[in-house]
Amino acid sequence: MSGLLLTLAMAVTPVVTWPPKFYANFTEETWFQGGYQRNPGWVAYDYEHTSEVIYRPNGELNPICNGVKKGYTGPCVHHSPNGNERYMIFPALKECCLECSRDCGTLTPKWVDAVPHVYLGLRQFDNVTCNEFVLESNTPDRVANSLSGVLCGLYDGGADFTGDN
Numbered sequence: 001m002s003g004l005l006l007t008l009a010m011a012v013t014p015v016v017t018w019p020p021k022f023y024a025n026f027t028e029e030t031w032f033q034g035g036y037q038r039n040p041g042w043v044a045y046d047y048e049h050t051s052e053v054i055y056r057p058n059g060e061l062n063p064i065c066n067g068v069k070k071g072y073t074g075p076c077v078h079h080s081p082n083g084n085e086r087y088m089i090f091p092a093l094k095e096c097c098l099e100c101s102r103d104c105g106t107l108t109p110k111w112v113d114a115v116p117h118v119y120l121g122l123r124q125f126d127n128v129t130c131n132e133f134v135l136e137s138n139t140p141d142r143v144a145n146s147l148s149g150v151l152c153g154l155y156d157g158g159a160d161f162t163g164d165n
Contacts, residue, residue: 014145024043026043028040029155042054050080053080054077085105131145132144
């Protein structure tokens with residue numbers, strides 16, 4: 001009987017989640033200049049206060065950071081203080097710019113359901129077992145949540161965030 005329950009539990013496909021409030025470290029993985037790259041970062045998110053901050057230590061490895069400051073390998077921060085605007089901050093350079101100002105601010109917790117998604121399976125991110133998903137947008141995104149629902153992997157695919165919030 002316990003084997004049957006285990007089999008049934010394993011047959012349930014996990015659901016991609018984006019909690020309404022959290023802080024999490026993540027690993028962004030991508031191919032850049034012909035090679036595999038890892039860019040660890042963190043995100044602080046609070047939908048009730050429409051605030052989102054995403055930090056990456058190497059801006060060149062993120063399509064949006066690299067689009068604003070081409071080839072810059074220093075830290076890059078996405079800051080969305082509301083539901084409409086997204087600022088790009090380059091703290092080491094003491095520079096900031098408004099990247100977009102219409103429908104590109106703080107994502108809603110439902111953004112992960114805005115497009116179809118595919119469950120890829122379990123994957124290790126820095127010794128944490130995570131469920132990984134691809135969100136099938138115009139610029140495919142990847143999200144990975146730990147088994148307890150905490151964000152552990154993120155890749156924004158170069159999207160401009162328009163319509164996700």
